[in-house]
Every structure is written in structure tokens, then in C-alpha cells.
Amino acid sequence: MxxxxxxxxxxxxxxxxxxxxxxxxxxxxxxxxxxxxxxxxxxxxxxxxxxxxxxxxxxxxxxxxxxxxxxxxxxxxxxxxxxxxxxxxxxxxxxxxxxxxxxxxxxxxxxxxxxxxxxxxxxxxxxxxxxxxxxxxxxxxCQPLKKDAEKLEFVSTEFSAARRRIHPEAARALVAAVGSDLAELGAACSQLVQDTAGDVDQDTVDRYFGGRVEATGFKVADAALTGRGALALGTLRHALATGTDPVPIIAALAMKLRQVAKVAGQRKPVGQLAKELGMAPWQVQQAQEQAQYWSHDELVSCLRLVAEADAQVKGASRDPEYAVERAVTGIALAARR
The missing domain is CATH 3.40.50.300 (P-loop containing nucleotide triphosphate hydrolases)
Incomplete structure (x- = not known):
């Protein structure tokens, strides 16, 4: 001994x-x-x-x-x-x-x-x-985990340490739902490990954390940017009806549009782009998939639309819910053309 x-x-x-x-x-x-x-x-x-x-x-x-x-x-x-x-x-x-x-x-x-x-x-x-x-x-x-790639690695390692597996898309959904607070992310991993059995997939994460503001905003944005207007509006209206603030939803729309604008027309490898743009590789891949729905002019137009909506939901309009719905509708229609 x-x-x-x-x-x-x-x-x-x-x-x-x-x-x-x-x-x-x-x-x-x-x-x-x-x-x-x-x-x-x-x-x-x-x-x-x-x-x-x-x-x-x-x-x-x-x-x-x-x-x-x-x-x-x-x-x-x-x-x-x-x-x-x-x-x-x-x-x-x-x-x-x-x-x-x-x-x-x-x-x-x-x-x-x-x-x-x-x-x-x-x-x-x-x-x-x-x-x-x-x-x-x-x-x-004991440094903060600032990059999404670091948070994804944290989530995967938490599950590996518990001899469990979380699917990559489920890990991304969990990071999007919980946000930047590492203590909350650790608690969310612990909850899923204790309350579930077998592999953790995206449906499981959505069931436990789908109502979080960050997750709702990104779901609305992903649906709108790929032209799925009905799904985007349905998710948006449910979020607003359950008390979600329009501000983080507009923030998610703006972030997603900027990511698409960054990768549009790029032909470099995903890893190189991720390093140059300060994005996680999975974010680059997702933005590249969404970029196929967009032209340069449509992106510029919708970035302006979101900027207007951002001002409106922060006090420039008496009806912020209408402002965010108008932005979501405009983006979904632009992506479909």
C-alpha cells in the first residue's frame, strides 16, 4: 500500500x-x-x-x-x-x-x-x-470551454465515462439546448445518464430539453433556412405560445444566416474552413448543406430582414411576435425559390 x-x-x-x-x-x-x-x-x-x-x-x-x-x-x-x-x-x-x-x-x-x-x-x-x-x-x-467542439467533446466524454453512448446529433442538440453554462451541461448529461437506458438519440434529448430557448430558436432557424416554412412557423408559434422570448429566436436566425454566408461558395476542406472561420466542423457541414438553398442576393436580403426584426423585437415595434413571424416567413420563402 x-x-x-x-x-x-x-x-x-x-x-x-x-x-x-x-x-x-x-x-x-x-x-x-x-x-x-x-x-x-x-x-x-x-x-x-x-x-x-x-x-x-x-x-x-x-x-x-x-x-x-x-x-x-x-x-x-x-x-x-x-x-x-x-x-x-x-x-x-x-x-x-x-x-x-x-x-x-x-x-x-x-x-x-x-x-x-x-x-x-x-x-x-x-x-x-x-x-x-x-x-x-x-x-x-480549469479554463472555460468556449468552442462548440470542446463542449461536444465534453458531452461525449461524460457519457463514455458512464459507459453510455450519445449519438452525435443528440450531443449537438444537447449543447444547443443547454447553452454555454458548463455546470448546466454537466447536470444535463447526468440527468440523461440516470433517467434513460441504452444509447441516447436526438428524440430523447428533445423530449427532455426541447423546450429550452436555445433549442427552440435553432429548430426554427434550421427549418426556415431549408425552406420548410410550415414546420418553422409551427415551431415558432408553439414557442411563443409557451412563453419563449422572440429575441433569442431572432439571434438564432441571424447566427445561422451568417454561418451560411461564411461558407457559401467555399471549396476548401471542412477542417480548414472550421479553423479559418472559428466554427466547429459539424457547423461548417450543416451550413454547407443549407447554403445550397441560397443565392448571394437572397442571403443579403434576409440578413437585412433579420436585422430589421432584431431592432423590432428589442423595442422598435409594438408587436415583436409579428416581427419574428414575418422574418421566419420571409426566410423560408426565400429558401424555397
Missing amino acids: ATQKSNARKPSAGSGSAWRSAAPAPVVLLLGPEEYIAGRAFDAIRSRLLADEPATETTRFDASGYERGQLLLAASPSLFGESKAVEVRALAAMSDDFLQDALEYLKQPADDVTLVMHHAGGNRGKKLLDALKAARVPIVE
Whole structure:
């Protein structure tokens, strides 16, 4: 057991490590503003410690309200020799007391203690960050997932970790429905894993999350851009009747039209276009399929139509629902010609 523990606690060679594989070490730095990823990294390290030694004692601090001596006391040897875990959050707002104690502790980390600290960014505590990097402690990057491709990979990996499979189109629908909040996306994955059986397809995602604003807007836009006017209007009217705001629907229309305009006439490989345009490969493919319904003049005309509708739904019209319906109708008719 002692040998296994020693290997598990060996620091890595310094730079970054994937948060999913975050492992115990004498000192670990979680670095970045994404609180959800930091929380998952804390959980991963704690779980590995408890799997190795179930009696591990965990102490948690908020560095902003820290008082002198607390860290050294928490890391002091246990009466019965159990391992200890010390988790420290809010390093970006650390007190001067914590800074001094942490710098002192770093000179000689205690045996059988795993100290995990999260710094969300900023200049506060730079002296400590520099010392941690100089000591080559393992650093777990906790950066936001900004690109759709990163979110799709996150969703697929969540299901793989649960030994489940989600179809690619279902993963895209889930990302579109839940939006940019990673905590919500993680919760949505967890809900689908717990509440369903077998592979998760798009119908399943629609059943659970189809009423979300983002999903509704993109469904309306996809139907309109491919000339399916009846479906676009039916989806739109249902969304409006159930309280969906017209603003995000117009935003989805505008985004989809801009994507089609970007790829129209392009003959480059999908991967190259995705990189140049800042789009996910699946977005390029979808926009290319939709572009076949459009001429340059129609795109320009409908982009103007959507710009007018955007102003109307944001206060320039007394009837924003009519404005968005007029835009959807105009786009669907243009796509059919």
C-alpha cells in the first residue's frame, strides 16, 4: 500500500494536466476561472485519495477569510497516522495570512498530506503562483470551454465515462439546448445518464430539453433556412405560445444566416474552413448543406430582414411576435425559390 501511495502522490513534470485525470500529489494547483471544472478536479483527487485510504481526513479553507496558522494546523501529523487532504478555494482573493503560510508550507510540504488549491486568475497571490510553478507542482487547467467542439467533446466524454453512448446529433442538440453554462451541461448529461437506458438519440434529448430557448430558436432557424416554412412557423408559434422570448429566436436566425454566408461558395476542406472561420466542423457541414438553398442576393436580403426584426423585437415595434413571424416567413420563402 505504501508503494502504491508513493507513486500516486508523485508530482508531474510541471505544466498542465487534464482535469478528468487530476491525481493526488503533495501540492496541486487548480488554475483558471471555470469553477465547475475546478470542483470536478477537487472531487477527482479526493475520490482517488479515499479509494486508496478511506480514512483520509479532509479539511477545507476559503483563502479570502483565512487566519494565520490554520494551514499548518490542518497539515500537522494525525494522532493515528491517517492521510490528510487540505482543499483551499478562492486563492484569487487570498488573505495576506494565507499567502505567508502557504509560502512557508511550500518550502517543506508535510508527509501524508495532499494540498489542493484553486486560483481563478488575476494578480492577487502572484508570488505564491510563481513559487508553485518554480516548484513544478502539478497544475490542472480549469479554463472555460468556449468552442462548440470542446463542449461536444465534453458531452461525449461524460457519457463514455458512464459507459453510455450519445449519438452525435443528440450531443449537438444537447449543447444547443443547454447553452454555454458548463455546470448546466454537466447536470444535463447526468440527468440523461440516470433517467434513460441504452444509447441516447436526438428524440430523447428533445423530449427532455426541447423546450429550452436555445433549442427552440435553432429548430426554427434550421427549418426556415431549408425552406420548410410550415414546420418553422409551427415551431415558432408553439414557442411563443409557451412563453419563449422572440429575441433569442431572432439571434438564432441571424447566427445561422451568417454561418451560411461564411461558407457559401467555399471549396476548401471542412477542417480548414472550421479553423479559418472559428466554427466547429459539424457547423461548417450543416451550413454547407443549407447554403445550397441560397443565392448571394437572397442571403443579403434576409440578413437585412433579420436585422430589421432584431431592432423590432428589442423595442422598435409594438408587436415583436409579428416581427419574428414575418422574418421566419420571409426566410423560408426565400429558401424555397
